[in-house]
Amino acid sequence: MVIDGRKIAEVFGEQIKERVIKIKKRGIDPHIALINVGDDPASKVYIAKKEKLTASVGISSTVYKFDDDVKENELAKLIEKLNLDEKVHAILLQSPLPKKFQFQKFVDLIDPRKDVDGLTVINQGKLFSGEPGVIPCTPQGVLHLIHSVQENIAGLHSVILGRSIIVGRPLAQLLLNANCTVTILHSYSHNMKSVCQTADILVSAMGKPLFIDGEFVKPGAIVIDVGVNRIEKNGLKKIVGDIVFDDVSKIAAALTPVPNGVGPMTVAYLMHNTLNLAHCH
Ligand code: NAP
8 A cells, every 4th residue: 555645745734724724813824934054956945845835824934045155153143033033933944954064053043932843952852751842843744644554553663764863763752652662773783674574664764765675574564765865767867765665565564655755744744833833822
């Protein structure tokens, strides 16, 4: 079975639209600030998508673009200004930043109450300790997709490939909260294939094109492909995930495609989090 992330995100988007109508009736106009530094082509595409989709549900946005050579204090000043701006409910600093910037240092300048992707150390700590806070968008989207196949996942073995603060680590917390047994694999892990073969739920977030073939997958597993990799094949540029879709689809019970798997859910949860922050305003 193919898990159609685009369709699931569309249904979720309809609920978000309803919430936007309700919050606007209360006189609140939800607004997100999107900050893009440098000229990473993928980031430009993501920012444009986020701008368009938020507008489609009635959430307004402002995009702030900086060149690679922006001074650190200029970026810091913008974040401070947005923190104080009552009209701005959510701030997203698009990753990656150019190499000279330390991403976490700038994320931590964001007021945790406006930290829409839940990446400040305050929100990371809250998730880790089970306190209410902002939860990163992509892991929430991944969990939603898993639940679309199976509501009760308690006791299942989830294996996550990747331990970044954006995907792997927060997802591990969410799956623990759902009472899964959780294993995280990373670039120092041994016996990756045999560990993956024990996964009832396998999530790949490595950014390694077509790394996971059918041999990694337990028959009947739920497989989620977070990876977005730009490759060139026969002179054509294309986007692929970490997973060899055709191969794994013969073995897994359910599998997300790339594109139209996790990507649309990430944007849907960006809107969901923006609304939650606007509510708390
Ligand atoms: P990242 O920060 O580069 O982290 C990659 C993780 O994968 C690291 O933990 C790394 O291990 C691990 N890894 C890399 N190669 C490995 C290997 N050969 N074996 C085992 N582990 C390996 O990347 P990220 O920001 O989490 O993103 C991961 C992927 O997801 C990228 O393709 C990104 O574009 C995509 N993504 C998609 C969405 C979406 O909405 N669809 C959202 C976010 C990210 P170490 O920690 O040991 O280095």
